[in-house]
Amino acid sequence: xxxxxxxxxxxxxxxxxxxxxxxxxxxxxxxxxxxxxxxxxxxxxxxxxxxxxxxxxxxxxxxxxxxxxxxxxxxxxxxxxxxxxxxxxxxxxxxxxxxxxxxxxxxxxxxxxxxxxxxxxxxxxxxxxxxxxxxxxxxxxxxxxxxxxxxxxxxxxxxxxxxxxxxxxxxxxxxxxxxxxxxxxxxxxxxxxxxxxxxxxxxxxxxxxxxxxxxxxxxxxxxxxxxxxxxxxxxxxxxxxxxxxxxxxxxxxxxxxxxxxxxxxxxxxxxxxxxxxxxxxxxxxxxxxxxxxxxxxxxxxxxxxxxxxxxxxxx
Amino acid sequence: xxxxxxxxxxxxxxxxxxxxxxxxxxxxxxxxxxxxxxxxxxxxxxxxxxxxxxxxxxxxxxxxxxxxxxxxxxxxxxxxxxxxxxxxxxxxxxxxxxxxxxxxxxxxxxxxxxxxxxxxxxxxxxxxxxxxxxxxxxxxxxxxxxxxxxxxxxxxxxxxxxxxxxxxxxxxxxxxxxxxxxxxxxxxxxxxxxxxxxxxxxxxxxxxxxxxxxxxxxxxxxxxxxxxxxxxxxxxxxxxxxxxxxxxxxxxxxxxxxxxxxxxxxxxxxxxxxxxxxxxxxxxxxxxxxxxxxxxxxxxxxxxxxxxxxxxxxxxxxxxxxxxxxxxxxxxxxxxxxxxxxxxxxxxxxxxxxxxxxxxxxxxxxxxxxxxxxxxxxxxxxxxxxxxxxxxxxxxxxxxxxxxxxxxxxxxxxxxxxxxxxxxxxxxxxxxxxxxxxxxxxxxxxxxxxxxxxxxxxxxxxxxxxxxxxxxxxxxxxxxxxxxxxxxxxxxxxxxxxxxxxxxxx
Numbered sequence: 018x019x020x021x022x023x024x025x026x027x028x029x030x031x032x033x034x035x036x037x038x039x040x041x042x043x044x045x046x047x048x049x050x051x052x053x054x055x056x057x058x059x060x061x062x063x064x065x066x067x068x069x070x071x072x073x074x075x076x077x078x079x080x081x082x083x084x085x086x087x088x089x090x091x092x093x094x095x096x097x098x099x100x101x102x103x104x105x106x107x108x109x110x111x112x113x114x115x116x117x118x119x120x121x122x123x124x125x126x127x128x129x130x131x132x133x134x135x136x137x138x139x140x141x142x143x144x145x146x147x148x149x150x151x152x153x154x155x156x157x158x159x160x161x162x163x164x165x166x167x168x169x170x171x172x173x174x175x176x177x178x179x180x181x182x183x184x185x186x187x188x189x190x191x192x193x194x195x196x197x198x199x200x201x202x203x204x205x206x207x208x209x210x211x212x213x214x215x216x217x218x219x220x221x222x223x224x225x226x227x228x229x230x231x232x233x234x235x236x237x238x239x240x241x242x243x244x245x246x247x248x249x250x251x252x253x254x255x256x257x258x259x260x261x262x263x264x265x266x267x268x269x270x271x272x273x274x275x276x277x278x279x280x281x282x283x284x285x286x287x288x289x290x291x292x293x294x295x296x297x298x299x300x301x302x303x304x305x306x307x308x309x310x311x312x313x314x315x316x317x318x319x320x321x322x323x324x325x326x327x328x329x330x331x332x
Numbered sequence: 333x334x335x336x337x338x339x340x341x342x343x344x345x346x347x348x349x350x351x352x353x354x355x356x357x358x359x360x361x362x363x364x365x366x367x368x369x370x371x372x373x374x375x376x377x378x379x380x381x382x383x384x385x386x387x388x389x390x391x392x393x394x395x396x397x398x399x400x401x402x403x404x405x406x407x408x409x410x411x412x413x414x415x416x417x418x419x420x421x422x423x424x425x426x427x428x429x430x431x432x433x434x435x436x437x438x439x440x441x442x443x444x445x446x447x448x449x450x451x452x453x454x455x456x457x458x459x460x461x462x463x464x465x466x467x468x469x470x471x472x473x474x475x476x477x478x479x480x481x482x483x484x485x486x487x488x489x490x491x492x493x494x495x496x497x498x499x500x501x502x503x504x505x506x507x508x509x510x511x512x513x514x515x516x517x518x519x520x521x522x523x524x525x526x527x528x529x530x531x532x533x534x535x536x537x538x539x540x541x542x543x544x545x546x547x548x549x550x551x552x553x554x555x556x557x558x559x560x561x562x563x564x565x566x567x568x569x570x571x572x573x574x575x576x577x578x579x580x581x582x583x584x585x586x587x588x589x590x591x592x593x594x595x596x597x598x599x600x601x602x603x604x605x606x607x608x609x610x611x612x613x614x615x616x617x618x619x620x621x622x623x624x625x626x627x628x629x630x631x632x633x634x635x636x637x638x639x640x641x642x643x644x645x646x647x648x649x650x651x652x653x654x655x656x657x658x659x660x661x662x663x664x665x666x667x668x669x670x671x672x673x674x675x676x677x678x679x680x681x682x683x684x685x686x687x688x689x690x691x692x693x694x695x696x697x698x699x700x701x702x703x704x705x706x707x708x709x710x711x712x713x714x715x716x717x718x719x720x721x722x723x724x725x726x727x728x729x730x731x732x733x734x735x736x737x738x739x740x741x742x743x744x745x746x747x748x749x750x751x752x753x754x755x756x757x758x759x760x761x762x763x764x765x766x767x768x769x770x771x772x773x774x775x776x777x778x779x780x781x782x783x784x785x786x787x788x789x790x791x792x793x794x795x796x797x798x799x800x801x802x803x804x805x806x807x808x809x810x811x812x813x814x815x816x817x818x819x820x821x822x823x824x825x826x827x828x829x830x831x832x833x834x835x836x837x838x
Contacts, residue, residue, distance in 0.1 A: 215599035302599035
């Protein structure tokens with residue numbers, strides 16, 4: 018398969034798969050709560066329903082409110098396209114790096130927060146301020162993870178990091194473990210999962226992400242929800258790809274290699290989604306002011322990962 | 333010393349009203365009423381409720397020291413009376429409501445904003461002898477101001493995102509910290525006092541059962557006891573035991589669901605699932621034993637609507653055995669989840685002295701050191717024959733309110749076991765005589781003390797009645813408890829109070 022074809026496949030794969038993963042997490046949680054739960058394909062129906070509905074926009078909304086869903090979805094989608102999922106052999110792979118990834122996610126967040134404040138409701142503002150507080154803590158942690166990864170592998174390109182790890186260039190590194198822990202914590206915060214945010218809540222006063230998109234409806238809401246689903250898939254691909262890249266197709270792989278790559282990617286996603294569902298069931302949401310402790314911990318882990326690299330080199 | 337006068341001694345200066353049972357009612361003139369207001373400021377008496385009639389104001393009082401209960405009534409043909417609000421802040425909302433309903437003006441009360449009346453009723457002062465025409469437009473409501481740099485308002489409700497009752501909350505915040513919370517209620521006003529005027533006993537009982545649907549047994553029981561007191565009617569012993577059984581079933585069902593709902597608000601949904609299953613077991617048992625899941629209209633004046641069969645009692649015993657085991661497992665889960673304890677401990681502390689000043693009961697009072705329970709004081713059948721202890725905690729936080737609920741469920745399970753083994757045989761319903769009289773009853777609902785007062789006319793109809801919900805004295809404490817907490821913790825605090833909107837909106 019040529020890099021162009023692989024890239025196109027990836028572009029559609031991440032969007033097509035994202036609702037299923039979200040639906041799977043919900044199903045796992047429902048089963049653990051003793052409920053039958055909706056089918057894992059329910060999010061597809063929800064998005065389809067929303068797309069057919071009329072988009073109601075508040076009188077006080079400006080063009081920012083209308084543009085934000087498109088910008089947000091596009092930024093998250095693009096970010097998801099540059100993460101290697103089933104193959105590293107993609108046309109955009111050389112252009113991609115982890116710093117760009119952080120920036121793209123930052124753009125999406127910035128626009129969502131702007132849209133939350135744009136309508137002028139107090140919940141939108143509340144959500145935006147909380148989201149920015151989380152971002153100010155999560156982004157440095159994410160960058161720290163990127164630095165330690167690039168120090169280990171000598172590159173910030175996800176595809177090359179994967180190739181390096183696959184080639185056996187790294188053994189069991191303490192730094193890698195610390196970076197993984199930090200990345201998981203960041204992923205929980207970025208995706209608004211318990212204990213940072215509750216994606217299933219109806220309580221206006223405790224919402225973060227939901228509060229910002231409270232005013233959206235119809236296709237706008239579909240895009241905002243879709244962006245959330247793709248973001249979750251993105252982080253699963255990132256964690257699964259960098260820390261457990263086994264099975265991923267290399268440039269020289271044939272059709273069989275690609276099939277194995279795809280299978281491995283799906284397996285990793287569902288494994289992580291199941292783990293997420295279990296984790297969310299056994300833990301309660303934390304107090305808003307504890308976010309700093311949680312994400313500060315992620316930042317410190319990232320920092321430690323970097324420091325350990327130098328220490329181990331010096332020894 | 334002035335504070336040591338007992339309630340009955342103090343009120344005996346007034347004119348006793350004939351035929352008020354089981355506790356006396358005294359009519360006070362203006363001098364005696366003023367003296368009462370002064371006495372309230374220094375005494376330990378608590379106000380049970382305050383309500384009106386077109387030209388009279390009533391206040392039910394309890395002397396906590398001696399346990400005496402009495403009603404003080406003050407005729408006010410000029411439609412004003414001296415406010416009790418300064419001495420007892422919990423009464424302020426009751427006085428504002430009485431002004432909205434009967435047009436009786438509380439003199440000396442600074443806060444004269446309407447409470448129940450939002451200017452959307454077909455007439456204003458609907459229960460006064462001469463109601464006023466409807467307001468031209470809905471009234472604007474001036475929320476108390478909070479000024480300072482960086483303060484902002486968050487209006488929440490009356491329509492909420494979840495399926496809950498309507499009420500408006502106005503937050504003044506500085507960032508995440510709540511500087512002031514003010515409630516505006518009255519959205520579910522149903523005109524209960526009006527509906528309880530000139531009604532047959534059966535109709536009135538159905539209305540009383542629906543004042544606050546989740547405490548329907550407690551309201552039915554309070555209404556039935558008040559009517560029976562007014563008529564001097566003796567209920568067969570078995571009826572008392574059946575009523576207590578239903579009341580405890582209701583208490584368990586509500587408490588377990590509250591526990592689950594509080595945890596769910598901390599995004600710990602598994603607890604809600606466990607508790608939902610437990611509640612459902614109780615509701616199905618209610619349905620099988622008494623023919624209604626929530627036991628609505630099962631307690632009637634004169635006794636109960638249904639008897640409990642031998643097989644039913646056996647089935648219930650069997651159910652409770654499994655229930656206790658599941659409940660204790662759920663308690664362990666609550667106790668062993670540190671992320672949950674981190675949310676509930678130290679959150680939304682209701683100050684003990686405020687709880688005493690407002691006379692708040694139920695789990696709100698007991699979690700802050702006020703251990704009052706109507707089942708003990710004044711006490712009523714069959715609780716005087718049962719072994720019952722009242723859990724009291726001092727912390728006053730969300731966790732304490734949950735712990736009170738956990739303990740009360742255990743107590744109720746024990747009570748049901750005792751009731752099932754000791755229940756006397758015999759009739760479960762007695763006919764009601766047609767007499768005139770007045771009656772008062774206080775009953776412990778799962779939320780706290782429910783009071784019902786009735787006046788019967790000669791033909792045995794309800795001439796007037798008033799129902800008082802414990803939430804009247806708990807809502808204001810929620811405003812106080814959230815101060816200094818963060819906005820995101822409000823749902824947790826609110827759920828742990830679980831005040832009734834319907835009961836307090838009348």
